[in-house]
Amino acid sequence: MSIVDVRHLAVGYEGREILHDVSLSVDRKEVVAILGANGSGKSTLIRTVLGLVPIARGEIDLFETPQRRFRQWARVGYVPQRLGAGSGVPATVGEVVASGRLARRGIFRLPGAADRDAVRDALADVGLLDRADDPVATLSGGQQQRTLIARALAGKPDLLVLDEPTAGVDAASQEAFAASLRRFGDNGGTILLVAHELGPLRPLIDRAVVVHEGRIAYEGAPPEPAGHHAEPDHDHVHPHAVQPAAGICEWAPTDRMAAN
C-alpha cells in the first residue's frame, strides 16, 4: 500500500517554479530520505505533500486518498525544523506535546486519560519525561527538537514527516532521535524525512531520493557522503555539540569572584 504517492508534481511561488515534474512513492513501513542542497526544493516537496504549499500541477495521494479530500490528518505526524516562532508566553514541554493529541481528539473534547497516557509515552520515548513541566524555552536546541518529535508521536500517527530533524542538533539528541525513529519504524510506521546529511539516521534509511534544481536526480540506496563529510575523521559531531564551552564561560566569572 502506498502511503504517499506524488505524481508529476510542479510547485511554484509567485511565478517561479521550484519543483518540476516530481514523482515519488513511499510504501508502508518504508523509511525514505529526501536529500539535496539548500534551495534544491526538498523542503518544498514535503511541505506540498503536507498541504502547506499549494500544488501547481500534478497529483498527491495520502493513504490512497487525493490530498484535497484527505481528512485523516491524525494519521500524519509532522515534525517541523524548529519550534514555531515562539513568543514571550511560556509553555511547558508537556503542553507543547499535548497539542499533538488534537488531531485525534478534535477541538471540542477535553483531554482524557488516553490523551495523558499518550503524552507521557511520547515524552518517555524521546527521553524527556523528567522535563515535562519545564518551560520549552529552557531546553537546548536538541531537546526542543525531541519535544517536537514527541508532539508528533503523541498523536499515534502511521506516517511521520520530518523536515531536517537533525540540523543543528547535538550528538546526544541525534542519537536519541535516531532511536525514537527506529522504534517507530519497528512498530510498523512509515517515515519520510528531509535531510541535508544523514548522520546517525543513515542506518535507518531504506531509500534515498536526491532532489536537485527541482527535479529528482537520484533514487536508490543512500549515497556515500561527498566533500568534507566523506573524510575518514569526520564523525558528524557538529560545533553545536560543544556545550561545555558555554559552561566554561558561565562558570569563569564565578571562579574569579571566589578567588578575590
Added chain:
Amino acid sequence: MDLFQYDFMIRAMIGALIIGLAAPSLGIYLVQRRLSLIGDGIGHVALTGVGVGLLLNQSPVLAAVIVSAIGAIGVELIRERGRTSGDLALALLFYGGIAGGVVLVSLSDDASSNSLIQYLFGSLITTSPTDIVLIGVLGALVLIAMLGLRPALFAVCNDEEYARVSGLPVRTLNLLMAVTTAVTVTIAMRTVGLLLVSALMVIPVAAAQQVTRGFRGTMAAAMAIGVGAAGAGVIFSAEVDTPPGATTVILALALFVAIAVGSAAWRMMRRRSQPPREVEPPDVVLQKA
C-alpha cells in the same frame, strides 16, 4: 464599605470585574502570536462604529461591535496572506478608523467633545443596567470561547503550520479570535476606554509570564491580575477621584513592575545561596592539536 451604597458604583464594579477577567483570557493568545497591539488598532476602528451608531441614533456599543468585528476580520485576512505590505495596510485601517470616528461623532446630534472623551477614555460610572447585561453576556461568551477552546487556540498560536497539518480549522479559529478581539474591545470601551483597551489585554499577561512556567499557569495568573487590578482600580479611583480606566491601567503596570523587581530579586538571592555548579570535563575534543 459605603462606596457601594450607590447602584452606579455596584454596576461599575461588576463591569470592571467582568472585563478584568475576560480581557487577559483573550490577551494571552494575542501576546503569544506577537499581536500585542492589535487591540489598540481594533479600538481605533471601533471609534468609527461609535460614530456610526451616534449618527444613526442606534446603540453605539452595538454599532461598535459590528464595525470593529468587520475591521478585525479584515486585519486577520491581511495577516493570513503574510505580505510585507500587511503592516502598512494595518496602519491605514487604524488611522482611517480613528479619523472616521472623530468626523462621524462630530456630525451626530451628540456632537460634544465630552461624548468622544467618554469612549476614548472610558466612563464606567455612567454604565446603565442595560449596558451591564450586555457586558455580562458578551464577557461570558468571550470567557467560554477562550477557556473552552484553549488547547486548540494554544496550538494555533504556538505553531500555526503544525495546527494546519493536524487538520485543525485554523482559519475559523483565527477568525473567531479576531471577532472575540472586537467584542472584548467594545465591551471594555466602557471601563478603560478605546485608547487603553489593549492595556487590560496585555499588561496582566506580561506581568504573569515573568513568574510562570507554563501556558495554563500564565493564563490563570493573568486573569487573577486582571480582575485584581480592575477591582482595585474602581475602588481607588472613587477614593481619590481619578478616572477609573486610567487608574486600573496604572495599577496593573505597578503590579507588573513589582513582579518584575520581586522575581529578579528572588532569582538573585537563589543564585547566591547556591554553590557554584561543578562543570563536568568536556567529553568531546574541543580542538584538534
